[in-house]
Amino acid sequence: MDEQRRERARPMSPEERREALIAATLPLLYDHGRGVTTRLIAESAGVAEGTIFRVFSSKDELVDATVAKAFEPGRMVADLRAIPLDAPLRERALALTGLMQRRFAGVFVLMRKLGMAGPPEPPPDDPGRTRAIDETLQAMVDLISPDQADLRLPATEVVTMLRLLTFSGTHPKFTGGDTLTAEQIVDTVLYGAVTRDQCSSGRNHR
Secondary structure (H helix, E strand, O other), X not given: OHHHHHHHHOOOOHHHHHHHHHHHHHHHHHHHHHHOOHHHHXXXXXXXXXXXXXXXXXXXXXXXXXXXXXXXXXXXXXXXXXXXXXXXXXXXXXXXXXXXXXXXXXXXHHHHXXXXXXXXXXXXXXXXXXXXXXXXXXXXXXXXXXXXXXXXXXXXXXXXXXXXXXHHHHOHHHHXXXXXXXXXXXXXXXXXXXXXXXXXXXXXXO
8 A cells, every 4th residue: 555655655756647648638639629628638647737738838739749649659559469360260260350440430520529620640750650560561461461372362461441431431421421331341341242143143143
């Protein structure tokens, strides 16, 4: 108990405080957009308003840092690696697609709330960002690769198709609000829309 109290009493470093304020700000942006107040942020973070300005020069700087964090690549890697590789291919693909859907849906809502036409420009020549993107893509490919022998396409191409269909099938402007389910996306990519017998017999191509 004494150890826990000492840990709670330990003051945060400036970087830890920044991260805590960003974490408190992100869910507020979905409700209030850039209209969120420092009072609301402080209440959510459990700090005084003045604490915000010890680590951020303005509310806009905090909001910008929060938006950048929301779009930061690599946030799905741990969840991707938690998907069991011994599960059937379709189950792994459904789990992968579900993660992507939640990620895309959250991003689209945030962009709409903030009036953003697109994601923020990434910093130039950021090796950490490139590494995070590569790590995420590799984690996706690793989920499909165990069944490579049964695939007509390389696992990397299957992942590309899943990502593209998930993005377009989750975007409200592309779907008119009638978004695709994970099952629709996965079954279209893995099995197509027409059975092989129908394709070879030409019954649908007279």
